[in-house]
Amino acid sequence: MVPSSVLLLDTSLPLKDPVPIFALVLFIILLAPIILRKFRIPSIIGLILAGMLIGDHGFKIIEKGSIDLFGNAGLLYIMFLAGLELDMTEFLKNRYRSMVFGALTFFIPLMLGFVVCTYVLQFNFMATLLVSSMFATHTLVAYPLASRLGITKNEAVTVAVGGTIITDTAVLLILAIITGAQAGNLNTYFWIRLGISLAIFAAIILWLMPMLGRWFFKKIKDDKTSHFIFVLALVFASAFLAELAGVEGIIGAFLAGLALNQLIPHTSPLMNRIEFVGNALFIPFFLISVGMLVDLRVLLNGPQALIIAGALTLMAITSKWLAAFFTQLIFKYSSTQRNVIFGLSSAHAAATIAVILIGFNMGIVDEHVLNGTVVLILITCMVGSFVTESAGRRLAIQEAERQPEMPDQPERILVPISNPDRIESLLDFAVMIKDTHATTPIYPLAIVQDNDEAREKVHLTNKMMEKAVIHAAATESNVQVVTRIDLNVSDGIARATKELMVSDVILGWTDKTSTTDRWFGTIFGTTMDNVLQSVWETVYVCNFLYPLNTTKKMVLVLPPNTEYELGFLHYLQKMFMLAKQAGAKLVVFTNSKTQTFVEAFTAQSKMSIELTFKQFDTIEDFLILSREVTRDDLVVVVTARKSTLSYNAYMDGIPGRVSRHFKDNNVILLYPEQTEVDYPDGGIQLDDLTLAPIQEQLANLNKLGKVVKRIFKGPKTKDE
16 A cells, blocks of 8 residues: 555745655755866856756756745854854954945945946936945855865955955945835934843843853753754844844854854864854755846846846956955955955845835836846856955965974874863863964874773773864874773873974863872872973963853963073963964963963964963962962963072962862963973072073074064074
């Protein structure tokens, strides 16, 4: 007997059953980029062309509106990713440039469009204002290309994205005014309601949402699925609130990305999931839905349709190129950066069709303008995609060529683990400080004591380490699990450090208290002193109570003379990377001399972080920090091993003081890479120190160059 579900299956065209519709679209998403890649055509174009073929204006395989839900979600997702992937420090630093570009890309198309629509196309005032504002808007259709090429941190992309939200906001406000005027509601009450609703909307998104996100990530630490659903819910809730406030949902989605930007590190598993779902599902659905709007048959409806379509398309492309050109002149950008800005800002899609459809439904414009706009969408999306792909590749190559030379010894991070509950937090920290250009893996290490039960313990340990591999896979990080059998844990860590040529060791501390009042003192049953006496590479001792992405401020304490240690530049770079990944402000407590070195490194590294300094003359002032630290802050204290240049006897008691005064904070004790110093009789005189340690750092890390060298006083070497 044939099941009733088979008899009821409707296979007539256009398809109405969601199962074959979804299957067809997924095959298009899979095959279109693969096929068009053979012809060097951007995958975005393939999806738009596929949408043209299967839609109402093609072979009518899929009915109009069948994928609107996913298509609208894809548009919101693009805007959300644009806000989420922004380098916030760079964005704030270049906010005036974004404002300038936003003004140019709004007013140039608006004014030129006004002239063309009034004197060439002979439109009335309302139609002229509507179509001119349509020229000013654009959609970041090509943004996924920029993201795939890894150039989203470039200033050109940051400025283009910032300008997008400015011009789209202005256009959508004009649209609200036009609709209000057309309905006869353009009065004092209209302006008051619009202003109040926008103010409330902005406060909810930019003030309340970060607080809610930080609270949620702290309370729900381990449920990764809930994290993703929470973020997705906030995105669409923000879009809905934007529509309630009188603007388009894309504004809300973009602001949601900005609000969550500092709570979602770019190297985190959550960020990987967000990008994967968007690029694999939502965004392709949106691009296919854009293609379904295009009807090339309108070009056969007589010369007027061709004239209007040609005029609209030429004006849209020319005005956006002029905006990018003047931005290049003002800010001295390269031609490649100009083309990237033009490529990102030239595509017209969602907001464009929204503006024209509203005007068409209200009788402001006729079907010739609507059809001409559809042609404009097709051509500008193709132009924007081709230009972004071409210029983006050149920009990516230029940025790769400017990367600093890698040090002679490659970076290798070792993460000894004994507590399964701490695996994820320690690995997240390792991923956040790892150089993105380093090809070496992260090494989770398990030590098994050599006794009669060693064989069974190795098996249990390997099962535990599977959790590390699974978690690292979620971040697309390369890990290599290492298991060692040794007499004790400290010797096992030391031998693994030497065998693997490790540069950084990340340790978690326990809540046990040793007889020496080192509250973090025992790791895997041995004392921390034994590890530090045998491992002279950079060591991080971490106590993470909350996820690092909830950090508001990172407090970095640098003791006097730490700039003379061998690992000074190395750990400083790691702390800058950590602050950037965590989206936290970096407050450095140090003396004026060390501050000079840090400022020099900042200038040379060109790493964009929000950095401030506070005077901290001696390590004995350590307890003053408790006044400056709040519950959401990460405290990083740089200390030193005995018999090293920056060692102070007061440091022996720092772990105990940290446990008492910062028990509710995430804390890192950092021991830099050092060399043991034999003190002469009467002690060491810092005034007699030579430049040798710093010059060795410069040779190894190649980070400061001439900037740091000018800071130091003393005779120049032949190398200088």
